[in-house]
Amino acid sequence: MSSASTRSAYTSFSPGRIWTMATHTVTQLIRMRILVFMGIISMVIVIAAFAFPAVSPEQQLKLLKDWTFGALQVFFVIIAIAATGLLIPRDLEDRTLYTTLSKPVPRYEYLIGKLLGVMLLLGSGLLLMDLVFSLMLYVKQSLIISSQIAALEKEQAATPENIAFIKDLNSRFGLTYSLHGAVWAIFLKASVVAAVSLLISCFASSTLFTILVGIAFVIAGQGQALLREWFLDKMSGFWQKFLSGAIAVFCPDLTLFDIAEPAIRGEIIPLGVLTEVTGIALLYIVGYTSVAYLFFVEKEL
Amino acid sequence: MKNKILGVLLLVAMGVAKVPLEDRVAATLKAADLRDAPIPLSLQEAMGQMAFTAALGGLRSLVASITYLRAYVAFEDRDWGRVDSLMTLTTRMQPREAMYWDEAAWHMAYNAATSTQQREDLRAAIRNKDFRDYVLRGLKIVQEGLVYNPNNPKLLVREAEIYRDRLKDPRPAAEAFLLAAKNGAKPFYERMGAYELVKLGEPPDLQQAYEILKRHYDKGFRYPSVLRDLDILERKLNIPVGQRVGQPLPPSPQPRRK
Amino acid sequence: MDAPSPSASPTPAVTVENLTKVFKSGFTKKPLLAVKQLSFEVKAGEVYGLIGPNGCGKSTTMKVMLGLLKATQGRATIFGRDSEEVASRQDVGFLPENPYFYKHLSGRETLNFYGRLCGLRGAELKDRTEAMLELTGLTHAAERRVGGYSKGMLQRVGLGQALIHEPRLLILDEPTAGVDPVGSRRIRDLILELKQRGITIVVTSHLLEQMQEVCDRVGIMSNGRMVSEGKLEELISVENQTELILQDAPPELLAKIRALVQEAGGKSQVVSEGKPRTTLEKLFLQSTTQTGDGE
Numbered sequence: 001m002s003s004a005s006t007r008s009a010y011t012s013f014s015p016g017r018i019w020t021m022a023t024h025t026v027t028q029l030i031r032m033r034i035l036v037f038m039g040i041i042s043m044v045i046v047i048a049a050f051a052f053p054a055v056s057p058e059q060q061l062k063l064l065k066d067w068t069f070g071a072l073q074v075f076f077v078i079i080a081i082a083a084t085g086l087l088i089p090r091d092l093e094d095r096t097l098y099t100t101l102s103k104p105v106p107r108y109e110y111l112i113g114k115l116l117g118v119m120l121l122l123g124s125g126l127l128l129m130d131l132v133f134s135l136m137l138y139v140k141q142s143l144i145i146s147s148q149i150a151a152l153e154k155e156q157a158a159t160p161e162n163i164a165f166i167k168d169l170n171s172r173f174g175l176t177y178s179l180h181g182a183v184w185a186i187f188l189k190a191s192v193v194a195a196v197s198l199l200i201s202c203f204a205s206s207t208l209f210t211i212l213v214g215i216a217f218v219i220a221g222q223g224q225a226l227l228r229e230w231f232l233d234k235m236s237g238f239w240q241k242f243l244s245g246a247i248a249v250f251c252p253d254l255t256l257f258d259i260a261e262p263a264i265r266g267e268i269i270p271l272g273v274l275t276e277v278t279g280i281a282l283l284y285i286v287g288y289t290s291v292a293y294l295f296f297v298e299k300e301l
Numbered sequence: 302m303k304n305k306i307l308g309v310l311l312l313v314a315m316g317v318a319k320v321p322l323e324d325r326v327a328a329t330l331k332a333a334d335l336r337d338a339p340i341p342l343s344l345q346e347a348m349g350q351m352a353f354t355a356a357l358g359g360l361r362s363l364v365a366s367i368t369y370l371r372a373y374v375a376f377e378d379r380d381w382g383r384v385d386s387l388m389t390l391t392t393r394m395q396p397r398e399a400m401y402w403d404e405a406a407w408h409m410a411y412n413a414a415t416s417t418q419q420r421e422d423l424r425a426a427i428r429n430k431d432f433r434d435y436v437l438r439g440l441k442i443v444q445e446g447l448v449y450n451p452n453n454p455k456l457l458v459r460e461a462e463i464y465r466d467r468l469k470d471p472r473p474a475a476e477a478f479l480l481a482a483k484n485g486a487k488p489f490y491e492r493m494g495a496y497e498l499v500k501l502g503e504p505p506d507l508q509q510a511y512e513i514l515k516r517h518y519d520k521g522f523r524y525p526s527v528l529r530d531l532d533i534l535e536r537k538l539n540i541p542v543g544q545r546v547g548q549p550l551p552p553s554p555q556p557r558r559k
Numbered sequence: 560m561d562a563p564s565p566s567a568s569p570t571p572a573v574t575v576e577n578l579t580k581v582f583k584s585g586f587t588k589k590p591l592l593a594v595k596q597l598s599f600e601v602k603a604g605e606v607y608g609l610i611g612p613n614g615c616g617k618s619t620t621m622k623v624m625l626g627l628l629k630a631t632q633g634r635a636t637i638f639g640r641d642s643e644e645v646a647s648r649q650d651v652g653f654l655p656e657n658p659y660f661y662k663h664l665s666g667r668e669t670l671n672f673y674g675r676l677c678g679l680r681g682a683e684l685k686d687r688t689e690a691m692l693e694l695t696g697l698t699h700a701a702e703r704r705v706g707g708y709s710k711g712m713l714q715r716v717g718l719g720q721a722l723i724h725e726p727r728l729l730i731l732d733e734p735t736a737g738v739d740p741v742g743s744r745r746i747r748d749l750i751l752e753l754k755q756r757g758i759t760i761v762v763t764s765h766l767l768e769q770m771q772e773v774c775d776r777v778g779i780m781s782n783g784r785m786v787s788e789g790k791l792e793e794l795i796s797v798e799n800q801t802e803l804i805l806q807d808a809p810p811e812l813l814a815k816i817r818a819l820v821q822e823a824g825g826k827s828q829v830v831s832e833g834k835p836r837t838t839l840e841k842l843f844l845q846s847t848t849q850t851g852d853g854e
Binding site: 052056058062063069070071073161162225248249250252253255256259260261262264265267269270272273276277279284290294295297298 | 304305307308311312313315316317319320322323325326327329330333334335336360361362363364365366369370373395397398400404487488489
């Protein structure tokens, strides 16, 4: 048609189309009530902040951090698997894939768009949760410092030395940049899990299969480092070695993203470490998505 | 079909290529002290630790906090056996969390021990034996914690306090206090170590105690207990009168220090 | 929308050359031959009907034309471009059988989404979306979620998304299946209207009757092969018979005609005589006034 000239001509790679797929995926997931998860996590954070006033102040801060990071890990990994698992098999089951792919949309753009959409949702969700968490931790920490100083004053021990010590201790166990680094690592972990799920869903035919295999991959991914460091050297049988080797080759090492524990303990996470962890996450995401594409491009619809 | 074979090949190639990179990142994490370095433990202990890591993934801290809270409930119920086993589970899950070791030791050496001492249904000899058993259990916990967290000031202070308050053994108490102060505990604990040295009474100990307390005095820490012990030391060490700064405690009211 | 005349585009809209498609499913099942050595051509501006029973390979052929399936042998082209090229899809609009859309989107959002995928942006996207809502009579339901749409409405959204980027070729898979006669009539009217605008249309159906009045040419498929192809009148007219319909003819006149036929001798004879009947469909259309808009 004549008016076709006014619109952007077809190109084999279009960020615009990928963005359309991605934002559509976000809308889809949000309308699937995935935000309920965020509500649950927020509740966990608030409860963890104020439910245990009986234990020592340090323990109170630790509990708040433990529960927040525990909830973030569990929920965001679940969201990553479930959201990705729901997308492609569902598009196939519902035959919405036909209408999408009968438009001028290359299959890699479809895949990248879906993954990007899930990552956008994970990222914005984690950002929101980080804000809630930071606020609660800051409030909690300020309350603890003031009550500790009040206690010192009561004991007539509020020397500048002691007050500085308390403030120092609280700032180490309270809100630190390393905690945001740990949230970023959870985002990376969840994104890698999403990429793996995307790969699985390219040869799976059902949502349930994708989710179950995805969970198996996460468990194997948590144990992968162990296999690599420990068992591979010490195992003797051929099949034992073969199986461990296969897991080490096919699974991502998800323990590389477990830096919440030291961050909670008050260790500092250097920027260099975060960069390296981000690099390996990118490698996983690009790698698994490329393999997913090679499987998906031949999929008969 | 061609692409699928290509896909499998790429997956394997990536898998083989990623292993050294994963090792590299893991090494970086270890270097930054963000991942537990191998701890010199028996094989069985190490296997147990690894099983926990694998089974719980990044969730160890969450599970540890749950067993910790259950231990706290058991503590409120004064169920000491349960406190001990739940705290053991907690410390096993997060051995590098000094706080858990500290609290586990405190529960045994203080709460459980004192609570036994107050039981009037037991014969005195049994009460005393139980008291000592609990205190030693607490000491063992804190020392085990120090294997995972070498020179941790918090644990050293706990160890010192158990020796001082529960076992009345000034020498290891003094050593632990001083080591704690050296490793970042509040300066106040260095004075605690000095007070223990004073109790020992041997000349080298007294000399060391004098040096510590005089240094603190010069920095402006002129609390009654500092002055009291300086007074004792100056007399025992025959410090020239002109240089003496100590003074005996006023008879009342006696300020108490925790 | 000014339509170029069919002759303006000399390249055929669709060519299918020696297309063979074999499905290999699983390790144990036998390979299934869905389409065998199929060839046909659709000229630009034509309405082409691909007719045949269920499972004859019509849908498979369409999916190959859309690049959803890869041909085992042979190929298909769309306006000269190989159908495996993504770019060939710029010129195609596809309405699948029983279309199904993202339930979470409203009708307008659905059209917007597909429009964006086709590269439409800004004011043009808005205009096209509104035009499609109007064309398919969905303006009143534009804000409702597609999850709550009736079958007929889904069919119309499907048509809207297929046409949103003004394709030169429209592929309709069983567009009238499961649609009531009113809806079916509307779809056929629309096909004729689009043909007027110069859009090439390929339509499959197993309901032969309904295709009669819209198709310029039809191909009849059976067991993955083309068994008959050509202009509709040629295919369905019985060459050696002639139909004569009279109005208000008295019995005497009819007797005279019969006598004449007998007199003529040779092979000529009256095969049947009776009153023409209206079709049930026409009766349905006359006696229902429902427009279908209120769904």
